Amino acid sequence: MQTIANFVKEKNQSWFKEWFDTNFYQQLYSNRSEKEASDFVDNLINYLKPGNSSTMLDLGCGTGRHARRLAAHGHCVTGLDLSPSGIRTAKKIHTPGTQFYQHDMRLPFCASRYQYIFSFFTSFGYFTTSEENDSVISNVSMALKSKGTFVMDYLNVGYAEEHMVQSESKEIDGVVYHISRWHDHTHFYKHIEVNDIHMHGVVHEYTEQVEKIRLNDFDILFRRHGLHLRNIYGDYKLNDYNTYSSPRLIMIAGKAGE
Ligand SMILES: C[S@@+](CC[C@H](N)C(=O)[O-])C[C@H]1O[C@@H](n2cnc3c(N)ncnc32)[C@H](O)[C@@H]1O
Helix, strand or coil, X not given: CCCHHHHHHHHCCCHHHHHCCCHHHHHHCCCCCHHHHHHHHHHHHHHHCCCCCCEEEEEXXXXXXXXXXXXXXXXXXXXXXXXXXXXXXXXXXXXXCEEEEECCCCCCCCCCCEEEEEECCCCCCCCCCHHHHHHHHHHHHHHEEEEXXXXXXXXXXXXXXXXXXXXXXXXXXXXXXXXXXXXXXXXXXXXXXXXXXHHCCEEEEEEEEEECCCHHHHHHHHHHCCEEEEEEEXXXXXXXXXXXXXXXXXXXXXXXXX
């Protein structure tokens, strides 16, 4: 029998193309600030100690909040994102040392160009097939120089299951968001109903769905593409990772050298 979760999954295959390109997404997540991104990037730079003017890629960069901070540390940073509006906004904020392009991470981006590739704030886990996940990690591995480093910042499944807020509503500048969340054994779901008072109460609906990918799954996925976990952290201050109590799963993986 068709479950509700399967029905949503099938109806919702490209939700990320539409939702992340809306002003509503930018508004709803505006609390995930430049400061949060800057503090995390500063901690990472302090830990990774990249050489001067390292080549870096922010994959799924959104409006570029992490890319700008990486560039402020003197690195040469490219941001890629599927969302045209995210890339337009990123380009408008002129920041020396950055370049931004619209691109789908499931398609190859380049070969042996970057010393560091970052995937910040759960910019993965949206796709329907494991082949798409493999394509992304294969593209990452190909785009890294030998001995390059990949940093993946993902939700922590054990923590997200325990701390899920099932429903909430908020109003931001005359736009009302009703949010409900649930999960099954494979995914987290967030249904967002937007009531835009400025547009005479027109209602829009979106459903985010993010795959439950755990540390062991990432380890296997990374190894398949020549990436090996070096360290794992559990939050943006780079404290140790715990399966249940860490808010984030932050993995530092390396590509072997020739
Ligand atoms: C949760 S947002 C995070 C954005 C940014 N990393 C940040 O922290 O502000 C996920 C981003 O991944 C992008 N994305 C989703 N699917 C993508 C794809 N197939 N190729 C490139 N970017 C994609 C979305 O457009 C969105 O900007």
